[in-house]
Amino acid sequence: MRYFPLFHDLRNASCLVVGGTAAAARKVRLLQRTEARIHVVAPELGEELAEMAGTGNVQWHARRFRAKDLDGVSLVIAASGDDRVDGRVSRLARARRLPVNLVDRPAQSSFIVPGMVDRDPVTIAIASGGSAPVLVRQLRERIETLLPARLGDLARFADRFRPAVKAMIPGEDGRRRFWTRFFRGSVAEAVLQGNDRSAAEGMLTLVNSAPESWGNPQGSVALVGSGPGDPDLLTFRAMRLMQEADVVIHDRLVSDGILDCVRRDAERIPVGKAKGAHSMSQEEINRLLVQQARAGKQVVRLKGGDPFIFGRGGEEQAYLQAHGIMVQVVPGITAATGCAAAAGIPLTHRDIASAVTFATGYSADGLPDLDWQALAAARQTLVIYMGLSNGEEIARRLMDKGLSAKTPIAVVEKGSLPDQRVLGSHLADLGDLLQRESVQGPAVLMIGSVTASARKLAPAEATLALAV
Missing domain, CATH: 3.30.950.10 (Tetrapyrrole methylase, C-terminal domain)
Known part of the structure; x- marks a missing residue:
């Protein structure tokens, strides 16, 4: 492994970007997500960088690069578009053992900027050592579809309760079991849905419950619409829940392409109905959903189209709620x-x-x-x-x-x-x-x-x- 992945703390650090090009603007845009102080050195700025200059943490120095610009700097990016200028920046930065990146020239860089999936404070970085940037972009796009938008909120929520968990639950093994249950359970799902009040109440109950009860957690059910059959029409949330499910209970009209998106080791239970041929009655399906959830399973009830449009989702939701099962509905593109x-x-x-x-x-x-x-x-x-x-x-x-x-x-x-x-x-x-x-x-x-x-x-x- 030529490149060792790490995350650089840039709070209050000075970062130097040389150049006013569109490539420089892309790097500045990334750095603006941090708490760094960004200095841009360039005689002229492109339109995007000109809008950034003088706002927030970006300061523009309207001149050519000088060696003393490296004084007190923690990180350097060269993106002037001039090989001579960028090469000089690289040589001087390396002489001072400063991390330096030349855009699209990994051979002259001491670090590369990875593709990033940002769910602050959760960050996923993907790199190919500069050998396949298009592949990196495609991987990033795919990971984006699998991660919930509120994943960062979940991490912050867990951090809020870390002191309480440490105080209430002795031993690293016990705490690891607790957090494993938490991140796969209904409390975490409530956070991801934006239901902070319900999540906080559930977390207090979880923290104060007896450790022996953690081995038999309450499951939940998601009524998920799979759309008309094309997997590309699945919602991000549907895809995530299908990947996390322990059990998938699916209708006859759910296509093979959709089922291929389900986690490979999940149990699959077909309950399809066709005219004159019902493999399972609606009452039996309702009881099955409750049974699986009470066994601690994360259940996806996968339906063609949308659960609430001729999909009997309303009947199943009412039955689950009447039996105390946490249920969420994920709409799908109806037929x-x-x-x-x-x-x-x-x-x-x-x-x-x-x-x-x-x-x-x-x-x-x-x-x-x-x-x-x-x-x-x-x-x-x-x-x-x-x-x-x-x-x-x-x-x-x-x-x-x-x-x-x-x-x-x-x-x-x-x-x-x-x-x-x-x-x-x-x-x-x-x-x-x-x-x-x-x-x-x-x-x-x-x-x-x-x-x-x-x-x-x-x-x-x-x-x-x-x-x-």
């Missing part, structure tokens, strides 16, 4: 918006549709009892979930209430996935379209003038079949 975007269909449009309505096309007794008169209203988009088996009847009822038989429709099958299909037609043809194209779920029915946009805006990878 309507995800499939519409993938097919290039704007659900609302200033000139065409001023409202959008989501409805279900299936119930245990057949077609649900909906307000068909309201659903047939003009200047709106109607999105029907679970409507494949009742497509012909849905079209008939809408036409009976006055919606034109020529109203454009679109059926989006497996929206956002590689084998997505977008089928366009008109309302009177809906039932026949579903039958002759052998449409399989998951699919949504979209009814309204905006669906005509699919014909010209659908992505190239989607199959657009116009059955007009």
Whole structure:
């Protein structure tokens, strides 16, 4: 290992940046996150550095570099863009054994500036020794998606309670077990959600609990929406919870690509439902969630789309709360918006549709009892979930209430996935379209003038079949 990673305390230290270039501005921007006193030496400044100069901890010296600029300096960065100037800065700094960095020239630098993920006071640094900066950037971007935005708040919260934990819990082993439980438990999750009051109350209970109770912690449940199926559409929080879960209880409509994002050693329990084939009843699922949480597990209840839009998330949340289980809800991109975007269909449009309505096309007794008169209203988009088996009847009822038989429709099958299909037609043809194209779920029915946009805006990878 050529480079030894370390973190430099720059409180009240003088840092010298030579140059007024855009590269110099990037380094100054990084240094501004610290408590250092930053001196910029350059005859002229670029636009970004000019805005920084004279504000906060940045002072500009409008002249060329001089050897005495190194007096009293703790760290040096050369980014003038002139090889001769930067080389001279490097030689003089090395002679004084000062850490020096020449931007994009690791061979002339005594240290390199890593890619950083900043969750102050938690900082993650990534470096490749200057050999693959693009790879470093990609790694940083990936780590950013996995770390919660309030991770720094969690570290500060834990630091606040360190004296109390040390006083109440004897021995390093005991304290290590305590902190292990804390960072994986519901108190830490409350901090990450910004619920400081609940977290503080829970922490006091945790600190004052008997050590023997730490071995059987209370778990929690997260109702997580996985979106329409494309893993790239997962939220940061969904991805983090899936990586931290002990148990993932998932629906049939959750795609294989989404499940690939789950922590590899997590237990996976499928509880999928399909028409006429329920592997587990809703009551059984509710009991399973409580059972797993009471066993101390961090449980993710993974649902297609959004948990609160035809996902029975409200029923599960109420059941868990009634049984004293901590529960959080992580919204997902619902099928309507995800499939519409993938097919290039704007659900609302200033000139065409001023409202959008989501409805279900299936119930245990057949077609649900909906307000068909309201659903047939003009200047709106109607999105029907679970409507494949009742497509012909849905079209008939809408036409009976006055919606034109020529109203454009679109059926989006497996929206956002590689084998997505977008089928366009008109309302009177809906039932026949579903039958002759052998449409399989998951699919949504979209009814309204905006669906005509699919014909010209659908992505190239989607199959657009116009059955007009």
